[in-house]
Amino acid sequence: MNRFSCLALALSVASFAVTAGSVAAPAPNPGQPQPPLHLLRAALGKNHLGKEVRAVTRALGEYPTLRPNRVVFSAPADVFGGPAWQDDGRLDDAYYLTWKTRGIEMAFRFGELAAIFLYNEKADGFDRYPGELPGGLTFGDDPTAIERKLGQPDQWDELSDIRKVGGKLQDELWMTYDDSNGLGIWIILRRVQREPFTIHSIHLSKPKKE
Amino acid sequence: MSRTFQLHLEELSDRVVPSVVPAEYSAGVTIRSELDAEFDAFIAAGGTFDAMHQTAGSCDPSCGTGSTIVIDGVSIAVSATVLTYASTNAPNADDSDEPLTVPQLHYLTRYLEILAAGKPLSSAQLAEMNGWLHRLQKHGFEGSGEQQLKDLNAMLEALNKIVSKPAPLVGAALDLYTKMVDAIISGVSKNIKEAEYAKFKQTMDAKPANMSLKDYYEENKGGFAAGLVDLHYIRYQAELLKDKLSKLPIKK
Numbered sequence: 001m002n003r004f005s006c007l008a009l010a011l012s013v014a015s016f017a018v019t020a021g022s023v024a025a026p027a028p029n030p031g032q033p034q035p036p037l038h039l040l041r042a043a044l045g046k047n048h049l050g051k052e053v054r055a056v057t058r059a060l061g062e063y064p065t066l067r068p069n070r071v072v073f074s075a076p077a078d079v080f081g082g083p084a085w086q087d088d089g090r091l092d093d094a095y096y097l098t099w100k101t102r103g104i105e106m107a108f109r110f111g112e113l114a115a116i117f118l119y120n121e122k123a124d125g126f127d128r129y130p131g132e133l134p135g136g137l138t139f140g141d142d143p144t145a146i147e148r149k150l151g152q153p154d155q156w157d158e159l160s161d162i163r164k165v166g167g168k169l170q171d172e173l174w175m176t177y178d179d180s181n182g183l184g185i186w187i188i189l190r191r192v193q194r195e196p197f198t199i200h201s202i203h204l205s206k207p208k209k210e
Numbered sequence: 211m212s213r214t215f216q217l218h219l220e221e222l223s224d225r226v227v228p229s230v231v232p233a234e235y236s237a238g239v240t241i242r243s244e245l246d247a248e249f250d251a252f253i254a255a256g257g258t259f260d261a262m263h264q265t266a267g268s269c270d271p272s273c274g275t276g277s278t279i280v281i282d283g284v285s286i287a288v289s290a291t292v293l294t295y296a297s298t299n300a301p302n303a304d305d306s307d308e309p310l311t312v313p314q315l316h317y318l319t320r321y322l323e324i325l326a327a328g329k330p331l332s333s334a335q336l337a338e339m340n341g342w343l344h345r346l347q348k349h350g351f352e353g354s355g356e357q358q359l360k361d362l363n364a365m366l367e368a369l370n371k372i373v374s375k376p377a378p379l380v381g382a383a384l385d386l387y388t389k390m391v392d393a394i395i396s397g398v399s400k401n402i403k404e405a406e407y408a409k410f411k412q413t414m415d416a417k418p419a420n421m422s423l424k425d426y427y428e429e430n431k432g433g434f435a436a437g438l439v440d441l442h443y444i445r446y447q448a449e450l451l452k453d454k455l456s457k458l459p460i461k462k
Contacts, residue, residue, distance in 0.1 A: 098333065115329070125334075160313060162317055172317075203332070205329065
């Protein structure tokens with residue numbers, strides 16, 4: 001069977017599913033509506049089928065949207081410090097699993113969880129992630145509060161007028177922590193019309209290696 | 211057999227889990243994932259799967275479909291990926307028909323640097339990056355001030371850093387970098403006259419081998435219109451980079 005027939009097979013199964021009618025996703029585990037932070041931390045760098053990642057998806061309790069994208073990570077190995085392809089010749093397949101109503105997105109590379117994105121209300125169409133954030137952060141924190149909780153960031157980038165939203169110019173601020181208690185944390189804040197910065201999203205990854 | 215597919219075999223359960231197929235699925239996309247072959251091998255070996263669902267792309271950040279298998283009721287495994295890469299979708303439509311601004315040029319480079327550091331961008335950031343590339347190509351960039359030139363040069367430097375390494379590029383990544391260089395050339399070319407550029411190129415092509423491009427440029431730029439010569443130089447460098455990209459070994 002070639003890959004085209006594989007697709008046809010997949011579609012025939014998909015058609016069956018349509019005929020059979022849509023079935024709601026399983027309900028979240030009672031008492032555990034969001035994956036605790038320690039589960040997110042444990043899942044970083046793990047295989048998408050491994051028990052750590054499955055513990056997170058099980059806690060989320062809904063089917064995610066799959067967004068395939070190979071070029072997210074593809075790059076020469078010696079530039080980016082990691083293989084751009086596997087020894088067996090397999091290319092760098094990257095994809096996202098997105099739960100918009102849960103405020104969370106995961107980026108996978110070679111089937112391994114490379115980053116987790118936690119979103120604030122209405123950020124890129126997401127609902128606010130209601131679970132625990134690292135370092136005691138809350139989505140209401142401003143840059144001063146973030147520094148009080150996590151310390152001085154390893155990198156601070158601010159750019160004015162980066163985009164126009166609803167006719168208003170928007171500024172963006174990045175606060176990057178290479179290793180905050182075993183987590184790489186990249187906080188993106190935005191503001192319009194020079195109002196105070198608010199957190200847009202928090203990106204979690206493995207800590208940066210020196 | 212790859213590790214991923216080995217896990218497929220080990221962890222596929224025998225329970226039937228119906229799944230949902232988005233209505234917007236459409237055919238005519240390109241199959242590119244090597245996981246397809248793994249799946250073919252699985253079927254050829256007599257393997258069966260219980261349920262699969264397709265997720266259709268909305269061009270955010272890429273168009274395509276993914277095939278997934280449900281395990282344990284909620285976990286999913288990617289078994290095949292179908293995609294075409296798009297560069298037309300930006301999350302913020304406010305300025306979609308306008309030239310790229312100075313901060314956006316700067317950010318485009320920052321995004322590139324993040325990818326170059328092996329870190330992922332979110333799907334929205336990737337969509338925005340592609341939207342900016344599209345705008346740069348279609349509408350150019352605002353003005354021609356020193357800051358824009360600096361930012362375009364920074365983009366070129368980031369791209370040069372990547373392609374100057376000896377490792378072969380993955381085809382899809384090469385497409386992205388080529389698109390960036392094309393966008394720079396298009397953006398710059400909107401503000402310069404072809405005849406003028408042809409003269410500039412002829413001068414630069416005569417550079418002695420033992421002289422750096424930058425030194426040669428500094429020595430000769432006085433012979434060209436002061437307001438445009440920097441743009442000529444950026445386009446010239448971008449064309450050299452494009453030529454370099456076209457000669458790189460590609461791993462398919």
